[in-house]
Amino acid sequence: MNIDIKLGNLNINGCKNIYRNLSVTQLTEFAIKRNEGVLSSKGALVVNTGKYTGRSPKDRFIVKQKSIEDKINWGEVNQPIDEKIFDKMYDQVAKYLEGKDIFVFDGFVGAASKYTLPIRTVCEYAYEAMFANQLFRRPDVEDLSNFQPEFNVIAAPGFKAKGKEDGLNSEAFVLVNFDKKIILIGGTQYSGEIKKSVFSVMNFLLPKNGVMPMHCSANIGNDGRTAVFFGLSGTGKTTLSTDPERRLIGDDEHGWSDEGVFNFEGGCYAKTIKLDKDKEHEIYNAIKFGTILENVVLSPNGEPDYDNNKYTENTRAAYPIDFIDNIEKSGIGGNPDTIIFLTADAFGVMPPIAKLSKEAAMYHFMSGYTSKVAGTERGITEPKATFSSCFGEPFMLMNPAVYAELLGERIDKYGTDVYLVNTGWLSGGYGKGNRIKLSYTRAMVKAALEGKLKNVKFVEHPIFKVSMPLECPDVPSEILDPKNTWEDKEAYEIKAFELAQKFQDNFKKFKNVPEDIIQAGPVVKEILYV
Numbered sequence: 215m216n217i218d219i220k221l222g223n224l225n226i227n228g229c230k231n232i233y234r235n236l237s238v239t240q241l242t243e244f245a246i247k248r249n250e251g252v253l254s255s256k257g258a259l260v261v262n263t264g265k266y267t268g269r270s271p272k273d274r275f276i277v278k279q280k281s282i283e284d285k286i287n288w289g290e291v292n293q294p295i296d297e298k299i300f301d302k303m304y305d306q307v308a309k310y311l312e313g314k315d316i317f318v319f320d321g322f323v324g325a326a327s328k329y330t331l332p333i334r335t336v337c338e339y340a341y342e343a344m345f346a347n348q349l350f351r352r353p354d355v356e357d358l359s360n361f362q363p364e365f366n367v368i369a370a371p372g373f374k375a376k377g378k379e380d381g382l383n384s385e386a387f388v389l390v391n392f393d394k395k396i397i398l399i400g401g402t403q404y405s406g407e408i409k410k411s412v413f414s415v416m417n418f419l420l421p422k423n424g425v426m427p428m429h430c431s432a433n434i435g436n437d438g439r440t441a442v443f444f445g446l447s448g449t450g451k452t453t454l455s456t457d458p459e460r461r462l463i464g465d466d467e468h469g470w471s472d473e474g475v476f477n478f479e480g481g482c483y484a485k486t487i488k489l490d491k492d493k494e495h496e497i498y499n500a501i502k503f504g505t506i507l508e509n510v511v512l513s514p515n516g517e518p519d520y521d522n523n524k525y526t527e528n529t530r531a532a533y534p535i536d537f538i539d540n541i542e543k544s545g546i547g548g549n550p551d552t553i554i555f556l557t558a559d560a561f562g563v564m565p566p567i568a569k570l571s572k573e574a575a576m577y578h579f580m581s582g583y584t585s586k587v588a589g590t591e592r593g594i595t596e597p598k599a600t601f602s603s604c605f606g607e608p609f610m611l612m613n614p615a616v617y618a619e620l621l622g623e624r625i626d627k628y629g630t631d632v633y634l635v636n637t638g639w640l641s642g643g644y645g646k647g648n649r650i651k652l653s654y655t656r657a658m659v660k661a662a663l664e665g666k667l668k669n670v671k672f673v674e675h676p677i678f679k680v681s682m683p684l685e686c687p688d689v690p691s692e693i694l695d696p697k698n699t700w701e702d703k704e705a706y707e708i709k710a711f712e713l714a715q716k717f718q719d720n721f722k723k724f725k726n727v728p729e730d731i732i733q734a735g736p737v738v739k740e741i742l743y744v
Contacts, residue, residue: 257503325545429606445556562643
């Protein structure tokens with residue numbers, strides 16, 4: 215349906231046609247007709263994003279303005295740009311869009327009406343409007359009749375910048391202007407830039423309303439208890455939060471207000487590389503008509519080949535959350551009883567599960583530790599420690615301490631239990647020992663969520679200073695202290711101290727952190743570990 219709207223308020227004029235909130239069927243037809251993609255054997259729209267198959271962090275800039283200058287955590291992640299450069303690029307993109315068909319999606323971010331952000335996504339490509347339709351929250355007819363966007367996204371992948379000549383780093387750019395409430399994207403077809411830039415805006419706006427934004431997944435049990443899962447790529451966040459006994463609230467971005475947790479999204483953007491039909495059947499079954507597959511290779515008969523990384527390891531599926539069976543349709547849960555921090559420690563020295571004090575939770579939240587192993591990134595042959603503040607540093611625009619303080623306040627207010635769960639290795643670490651069995655990890659998470667660890671005795675780890683349980687249902691007690699799994703106890707201590715030093719070195723970048731939080735982190739000194 216072609217609904218007559220104008221984009222003159224955005225200085226976008228002279229477009230051929232403007233199509234607003236078309237159905238998925240209509241957008242799919244446009245995408246195929248315009249050679250933007252093809253259908254898989256099950257009806258998913260398969261697109262190739264070309265040169266850019268993932269986010270381009272060095273090409274994202276925030277316009278430096280007086281209104282936000284002292285609030286942004288400026289640096290390599292949040293790069294400043296002058297407003298004159300934004301205006302120049304905006305004028306060029308607006309001119310580029312003249313005479314073209316434009317696809318608009320009007321919708322919302324945030325399931326809690328009190329904190330919802332109405333957004334307008336203006337797209338050069340039909341499939342990007344379909345992506346916005348699947349990933350954001352969809353409006354009803356009444357919403358559209360008097361819709362007023364509070365933020366606008368303009369995506370023009372076909373427009374290439376001139377790099378340094380334009381004051382940018384390359385042909386691709388993601389420019390966020392808070393005063394004008396516009397996100398300008400060009401030069402890249404990777405749809406994730408649309409999603410992540412909008413959520414980054416939410417992560418900046420919500421703390422002013424007393425809401426903690428979280429890069430996490432969340433679910434709710436039949437007992438009404440809500441749980442939140444933080445973790446970087448490869449830690450098992452999606453696997454562990456997708457639980458047949460618990461309803462999924464959302465898998466990537468949430469807010470935590472005094473009323474509870476709410477999902478930002480209306481869909482999921484799942485990785486599909488090496489997708490296993492049996493182990494990840496929820497995602498596998500969600501890939502059908504209405505789903506967008508990015509950079510997935512098709513066999514001659516149209517079957518997706520999820521093991522093929524011809525274009526990228528970062529193959530993706532974008533689909534509405536209701537393509538998953540066991541969901542919380544409201545997108546809302548209560549205040550979390552339990553928070554799980556996930557890390558995949560490849561050095562084999564961190565406990566499989568440990569309880570954190572409020573101060574330790576704030577320390578590990580600001581640290582955001584996991585490790586990368588051979589095969590995850592080009593050039594990595596040995597385990598490598600990596601830290602991402604708040605378990606989502608690229609999307610957090612403010613100082614990590616702001617978000618950590620919000621976490622600490624909520625732990626105090628709601629008595630939330632926080633556990634650090636290691637989904638990585640034991641017995642000598644990656645290449646020597648074994649990865650912790652998924653069945654054990656599931657049992658530990660289940661025990662934490664069901665409160666079965668509340669009355670268990672704990673002992674403090676003398677290096678990492680976290681509390682290790684002496685027992686856990688359905689988990690061998692001997693593995694709960696990682697040192698027990700190493701034949702060479704001295705080698706364990708050496709490796710543990712090495713990782714502790716990495717924690718301390720990373721934490722030095724944070725300024726004016728309260729001493730009790732610093733003291734809750736790992737220690738680096740020679741002690742007798744008994």
